[in-house]
Amino acid sequence: MLVVDSVSAHYGAIAALHDVSLQVDAGEIVTLIGANGAGKTTTLACISGLHKPRTGRVTFEGKDLGPVPAHDIVRLGIAHCPEGRRVFPRLTVAENLDLGAYIRSDKDGIAADFQRVYDLFPVLGQRKTQLAGTLSGGEQQMLAVGRALMARPRLLLLDEPSLGLAPLIVETIFKVVVALNQQGTTVLLVEQNARMALKHAHRGYVLETGSVTMQGSGAQLLADPRVQAAYLGE
Amino acid sequence: MFETIAQQLLLGLTNGMVFALVALGYTMVYGILEFINFAHGDVFMLSAFFALTLVGAWGVPGLDGATLAGVLLAIVALTTVFGAGVNWSVDRLVYKPLRKAPKLAPLVSAIGVSFVLQNVGLVWGAAKMEVFGGGGQPAAPKSFPALLPTTNLLGGSSLTLQVKDVLVIAASLTVMAGLYVLVTRTKLGKAMRATAQDPQTARLMGIDVDAVIGATFLIGGGLAGFAAVVYALYINTVYYQMGYQNGLYAFTAAVVGGIGNIPGAVLGGLLLGLVRALSDQFIGAQWQPAVLFGILILILVFRPAGLLGSTAREKV
Numbered sequence: 174m175l176v177v178d179s180v181s182a183h184y185g186a187i188a189a190l191h192d193v194s195l196q197v198d199a200g201e202i203v204t205l206i207g208a209n210g211a212g213k214t215t216t217l218a219c220i221s222g223l224h225k226p227r228t229g230r231v232t233f234e235g236k237d238l239g240p241v242p243a244h245d246i247v248r249l250g251i252a253h254c255p256e257g258r259r260v261f262p263r264l265t266v267a268e269n270l271d272l273g274a275y276i277r278s279d280k281d282g283i284a285a286d287f288q289r290v291y292d293l294f295p296v297l298g299q300r301k302t303q304l305a306g307t308l309s310g311g312e313q314q315m316l317a318v319g320r321a322l323m324a325r326p327r328l329l330l331l332d333e334p335s336l337g338l339a340p341l342i343v344e345t346i347f348k349v350v351v352a353l354n355q356q357g358t359t360v361l362l363v364e365q366n367a368r369m370a371l372k373h374a375h376r377g378y379v380l381e382t383g384s385v386t387m388q389g390s391g392a393q394l395l396a397d398p399r400v401q402a403a404y405l406g407e
Numbered sequence: 408m409f410e411t412i413a414q415q416l417l418l419g420l421t422n423g424m425v426f427a428l429v430a431l432g433y434t435m436v437y438g439i440l441e442f443i444n445f446a447h448g449d450v451f452m453l454s455a456f457f458a459l460t461l462v463g464a465w466g467v468p469g470l471d472g473a474t475l476a477g478v479l480l481a482i483v484a485l486t487t488v489f490g491a492g493v494n495w496s497v498d499r500l501v502y503k504p505l506r507k508a509p510k511l512a513p514l515v516s517a518i519g520v521s522f523v524l525q526n527v528g529l530v531w532g533a534a535k536m537e538v539f540g541g542g543g544q545p546a547a548p549k550s551f552p553a554l555l556p557t558t559n560l561l562g563g564s565s566l567t568l569q570v571k572d573v574l575v576i577a578a579s580l581t582v583m584a585g586l587y588v589l590v591t592r593t594k595l596g597k598a599m600r601a602t603a604q605d606p607q608t609a610r611l612m613g614i615d616v617d618a619v620i621g622a623t624f625l626i627g628g629g630l631a632g633f634a635a636v637v638y639a640l641y642i643n644t645v646y647y648q649m650g651y652q653n654g655l656y657a658f659t660a661a662v663v664g665g666i667g668n669i670p671g672a673v674l675g676g677l678l679l680g681l682v683r684a685l686s687d688q689f690i691g692a693q694w695q696p697a698v699l700f701g702i703l704i705l706i707l708v709f710r711p712a713g714l715l716g717s718t719a720r721e722k723v
């Protein structure tokens with residue numbers, strides 16, 4: 174479904190990714206783990222079009238994303254839930270969700286998806302008219318995920334959804350991700366919380382200073398002594 | 408005494424409408440780009456020259472009745488389009504290539520554009536048309552014919568409320584209401600608000616940020632064009648530096664209201680118009696800038712983000 178092929182990316186003269194290749198098949202949860210600064214966020218940005226690779230190719234369902242601007246990539250079926258939530262703080266919860274459906278015009282479908290998000294995260298339903306900037310961190314994360322779902326993506330990119338959240342809320346978010354995946358959404362999950370991510374993912378990649386150094390099934394990586402030493406604190 | 412105050416308030420209100428319309432253009436662009444378009448006032452000035460040119464070309468002073476009304480409406484519409492087009496072109500030609508440059512670059516360029524447009528105004532002021540006084544004195548103020556009815560609606564009263572006052576206020580309010588609906592109810596409005604808060608994330612929603620910026624310049628320029636006709640018909644004088652002075656006041660109005668805040672620009676514009684009229688009456692016109700900017704400073708001391716600007720910290 175998604176193929177990242179030998180991608181290198183730079184910020185000015187600074188190289189952030191060297192020759193990164195990875196693949197996500199339809200129906201999978203794939204996780205990308207790595208330390209702070211490894212290049213995880215940059216990898217997602219190269220997929221959603223916020224950043225353009227210097228070399229290499231990203232293709233989605235066979236289509237080369239290179240020339241496609243970010244605002245059109247979401248139209249192809251890729252929603253990116255960015256690092257740090259990035260909800261629109263001076264818009265209400267409902268307006269944020271509505272913007273998630275910006276690319277759509279099927280009124281009935283949108284209404285149904287509002288309900289679906291409120292069912293997944295009841296607290297958002299209770300706070301519809303509240304400004305997003307006044308929500309707690311966990312609620313903002315739920316809103317950011319909900320907003321991404323409003324685009325009805327086939328591929329969902331999640332960047333550190335558990336960052337800075339209480340364990341109970343992390344559980345909630347992971348439960349939702351697994352449920353979404355079972356309903357057919359493919360997920361590429363970036364996490365520093367490697368244990369949680371590998372436990373729930375079908376496959377994983379390890380990114381170190383801009384390069385993929387290990388890959389395998391979630392269970393394999395969990396059992397790998399190098400992963401355990403570097404990312405699981407064992 | 409009461410009559411004098413009422414009369415000044417009316418004058419302040421009508422002038423305030425013009426400030427508000429121009430202030431909206433500053434504030435909307437600032438809201439999205441965090442950039443002060445110093446050339447905005449000069450778009451207002453060129454629009455007034457454009458309207459005067461149409462007045463001359465169509466022999467408007469000789470018309471009356473329904474023909475005059477129809478032609479005036481056409482002038483308003485065309486000048487609005489003209490202002491929109493000039494503002495949009497300036498963005499595409501000058502500011503857009505500098506979008507990724509340090510913030511000082513577009514700012515300094517805007518000051519440059521302002522001078523360029525003023526020079527265009529000087530050249531235009533030399534037009535060999537009767538309405539431009541034959542073009543002999545490009546820098547001199549040109550009189551814009553008084554085309555709006557001046558019938559006093561209050562009949563025999565010593566107070567005057569002219570038809571043209573009502574027209575100016577009603578037309579300005581209608582345009583502002585239209586803008587309000589556009590920003591709060593339409594898809595473009597949603598895109599504008601999202602882009603103003605977080606352009607990067609707006610792109611992830613599928614919003615073409617570049618197109619939104621273009622639309623913002625179009626709308627701001629259109630408001631300036633509309634305001635220019637209103638001003639010219641009301642004040643009956645246009646000159647090549649009118650954009651500099653009125654632009655400075657309108658910009659001040661936008662800051663007082665809370666730069667980037669749309670209702671704030673309207674509030675600031677009206678406030679500035681009213682204070683200016685009262686100060687002229689009771690303190691003296693020579694004190695106008697001192698009084699106005701003194702009040703501006705006081706407001707900003709107590710509310711640094713402006714009257715409606717948000718000071719609330721947001722969670723990140």
Ligand SMILES: Nc1ncnc2c1ncn2[C@@H]1O[C@H](COP(=O)(O)OP(=O)(O)O)[C@@H](O)[C@H]1O
Nearest residue numbers: 184187189207208209210211212213214215216
């Ligand atoms: N906007 C930027 N400008 C310059 N360097 C950046 C920028 N964003 C990220 N980087 C650098 O690129 C590298 C990868 O960053 P990032 O993709 O954010 O890593 P991660 O998400 O894994 O923490 C880091 O060295 C970081 O400092």
Ligand SMILES: [Mg+2]
Nearest residue numbers: 213214215256
């Ligand atoms: Mg990151």
